[in-house]
Amino acid sequence: MRWITARRRRPFFGYAAVLLALVAVGMLYAAVTGLGGSTASAGSGSSSAQITEGKNLFAVSCATCHGEYAQGSSVAPSLIGAGAAAVDFQVGTGRMPLKETNAEAPRKTPVFNQQQIYAIAAYVASLGGGPAIPSDQQVSAAGADTALGQSLFNANCAQCHNYSGAGDALTYGKYAPPLTQATNRQIYEAMLTGPEAMPVFNDTTLTPVDKRDIIAYVTQTRAEANPGGFSLGRVGPTTEGLVAWLGGIGALVLAAMWITAKRREDHTGEITGNR
Numbered sequence: 001m002r003w004i005t006a007r008r009r010r011p012f013f014g015y016a017a018v019l020l021a022l023v024a025v026g027m028l029y030a031a032v033t034g035l036g037g038s039t040a041s042a043g044s045g046s047s048s049a050q051i052t053e054g055k056n057l058f059a060v061s062c063a064t065c066h067g068e069y070a071q072g073s074s075v076a077p078s079l080i081g082a083g084a085a086a087v088d089f090q091v092g093t094g095r096m097p098l099k100e101t102n103a104e105a106p107r108k109t110p111v112f113n114q115q116q117i118y119a120i121a122a123y124v125a126s127l128g129g130g131p132a133i134p135s136d137q138q139v140s141a142a143g144a145d146t147a148l149g150q151s152l153f154n155a156n157c158a159q160c161h162n163y164s165g166a167g168d169a170l171t172y173g174k175y176a177p178p179l180t181q182a183t184n185r186q187i188y189e190a191m192l193t194g195p196e197a198m199p200v201f202n203d204t205t206l207t208p209v210d211k212r213d214i215i216a217y218v219t220q221t222r223a224e225a226n227p228g229g230f231s232l233g234r235v236g237p238t239t240e241g242l243v244a245w246l247g248g249i250g251a252l253v254l255a256a257m258w259i260t261a262k263r264r265e266d267h268t269g270e271i272t273g274n275r
């Protein structure tokens with residue numbers, strides 16, 4: 001502490017502190033924006049306890065329609081072979097458990113938490129195969145080719161979801177929803193499992209790399225459209241970053257002023273004499 005107190009009297013220490021704090025804010029900003037949407041576990045490596053938990057949840061909430069053994073019924077399809085990814089998508093977007101049978105299951109607030117969803121997914125996967133829940137790495141858009149993603153999106157998705165991802169009506173009361181809410185993982189799972197009227201885009205049709213490029217394009221377009229929060233002139237994430245920087249700098253400058261002001265009070269004369 002004495003060491004710090006001694007150094008603090010030097011003017012350069014103030015600049016160094018401000019610089020250090022700026023770097024910290026920058027790093028914090030990068031961490032907050034860059035790594036959003038990552039979860040610890042994607043439900044792989046499921047234990048038998050998890051499968052049992054999933055089986056019990058399934059019996060209570062899903063079996064009435066999908067059958068006691070998920071074998072399907074007159075009202076709902078069999079889930080044997082549907083896979084963990086389909087469950088994570090359907091239950092994670094709140095589509096399942098279905099409330100009433102409409103032309104299309106709408107997106108709702110999920111009924112189950114992520115851990116319960118993983119349990120049901122593990123149970124359904126244990127019944128036989130199907131696509132697994134994609135990992136954080138697979139769904140990360142970091143370093144993906146957004147331009148390529150745009151042309152892939154225009155060729156494969158835009159006819160239903162619109163060029164901007166705003167969604168569009170389909171025939172028979174069905175619609176392709178806007179892509180404003182789906183997480184990276186849900187976008188990947190939608191392609192992998194093809195919910196309802198949407199076709200399945202397996203890994204030969206769209207390779208895992210193609211899927212990441214599409215995710216990067218969808219999430220970037222969405223950030224530019226600014227569906228939530230302050231629009232800040234609708235110029236995209238760059239302005240938001242700038243505002244965060246300037247706001248951060250402002251707070252830091254105030255803090256620095258407060259520190260120096262306090263010191264002057266405490267050691268008047270002594271310090272001014274030193275300078």
Ligand code: HEC
Pocket residue numbers: 058061062063064065066075076077079082086087090091096097098099100101104105120193194195196
């Ligand atoms: C009220 C009846 C009903 C209930 C309850 C219900 N489902 Fe469904 N489910 C359906 C119908 C109908 C479909 C087919 C239409 C669709 O995909 O929206 C479906 C489709 C699905 C699919 C997609 C199948 C595929 O091959 O991609 C999954 C996965 C699914 N349900 C899981 C669940 C789970 C898990 C629960 C319990 C948490 C559940 N469902 C509860 C009626 C129901």
Ligand code: HEC
Pocket residue numbers: 093095104105106107153156157158159160161170174175176177178179180181182186187188190191195196197198199201214
């Ligand atoms: C033939 C029309 C069609 C095409 C082509 C299509 N989709 Fe879909 N998509 C749909 C429909 C219909 C739904 C709603 C399914 C449901 O509610 O169960 C949907 C749902 C989705 C969702 C879930 C949205 C949410 O908020 O829950 C995502 C994400 C998605 N699609 C992405 C894509 C991507 C990416 C492509 C291109 C690779 C694509 N779709 C191609 C019709 C289509």
